[in-house]
Amino acid sequence: MTLISPINEMTAAPAAKEFDQRYYNLIAYIVSNAIAGEIMAIENYSEMVHLMGTSAEKIETVSQASEECKHILLLSKLGRTLDVAVQRRIVEPQWNQIRKHFSAAVARRDLAACLIIQDLMTETMAIMLYRTLANETETDPRTAAVARNILADELEHLEIGKHRIRQLLSEDPVGVHDALVWAHHRVMPELFGMISTSCHFLCDELNIECGSLTLDSIRTDIEALKLQALESYIETLDSLFDPAVTNPLIASMSAYEGYGQMFSGEAGAACCGPTAPSVQ
């Protein structure tokens, strides 16, 4: 197997880690998926600008969209630097489904649902992803640096979202809880399903043999990422909403494919790995 040593002019550590081609295939997959999420984010933030009540809130939301644009440019540059092919468009059907639900919320002028979908659900997933990539013991220094940079913005977006939702909750708690119930059932299965299956679409686009993406090629474990994202999502729900509403929602997640395996500690089927189900 060919081993590739990433060049790091910044730190030039004497014992630089070596990564094999499978690592770069996986990075191409993860970065492409992250770019798709960022494209969806700029569309979501932009589409909800007109629902914001004041010009200061509109400006804040445009700034969020603008930051997501910066992330796309950073991730694209990372792809060029590492010399891996990344996609700059949405490939996975789940992202488009989430976009569709978001647009439906905009059409209903349901700002609470928009905030819950983008600022809580999607941002939680993004935070977990970038936190994993930012861990230098798992990834190469360039990927880690880019991920750290983006992570700081996403954490800020989550806080902005929580602040906005608290405000809406103080005005209309019933309406916001209704929005949560709707958004949860529509969006969480899509987000959840994407982590385990979406790479089949991306593998085709990236010309990567899906079987080569065995996740043990680096210690980054997407199943663990999924578990962390769910835990973080549940934490966010607990911090904001009425437990009488959130408890059934959390329980309902056991219906998601692979949920039981994760929480029982069994290894789930690796995304694009040899044990992953084939796509018809």
Add this chain to the structure above:
Amino acid sequence: MHDGLGQVTTLPKPHIERSDGYRKLLSFVVSNARKGEIMAIENYSEMVHLMPDTDAKIETVNQAKEECKHILLLEKLAARLGFDIDDTMVEPQWETIRATFHEAVRKKDLPACLIIQDLMVESLAIGLYKVFASAANEDHDTITTAATLLKDELEHLDIGVRRIQAEMKKDPEAVNDALLWAHNRVMPALFQMIHQSCDFLCDTKNLDCTMVEKPSAEIDLELLKITALEHYVAMLEQAAFDPKITNQLIAGMASYEIPGRVNLGLDFLRKH
């Protein structure tokens, strides 16, 4: 300017006394300009998802971001010169234009969105900022702000023309249809807004705008209207719409003049 010793010196700006009437006029113009900028960030943001590729989406978010900067600049100008941004001075037609844009988004009619925001609204913004950025204006504070805004808006207009030309290559019939729809929905409202501004000021703020002492004779709402319309007509030509359609639309604009009123300065349309 250099003082001969290699040092750059700045000439002191001549002090300008701003009358109450002039401040009120500025308050009216800036309140409406700010409303237009708010509408622009909503419009640009709302059409991001209609853009065909990621680069175009990013470019559109950047346009929205620039319009945000304009809002802050206008608010800063008002605070510095000591007049209020007053929502009661905002003309109602903005809502009609915004609703029309929203309808175009709902129909996923990207050419109509581009025509409304990048050609029509930007032409008005350019007309406005051009009047205030004019060298004849002795109010240097307003010149500086207007010149900064004008530069961005001219760039947006260029982006708009480029995008419309690209859409025209794909489907000229659809783009010309979009122009017909957008022109008939938006131009009367835009025109009415400028045309009635003096009456609006008189009715709501008891201000006779013809009597206001201004730092330049060019700060004139009628002149603004003509400059904006001239820009719009020029852009129709530049964007390469079908002349058979644009000639009719331009001729039709003469009817916006209300019979029995003084000439509103649309003679240039007849010459066209």
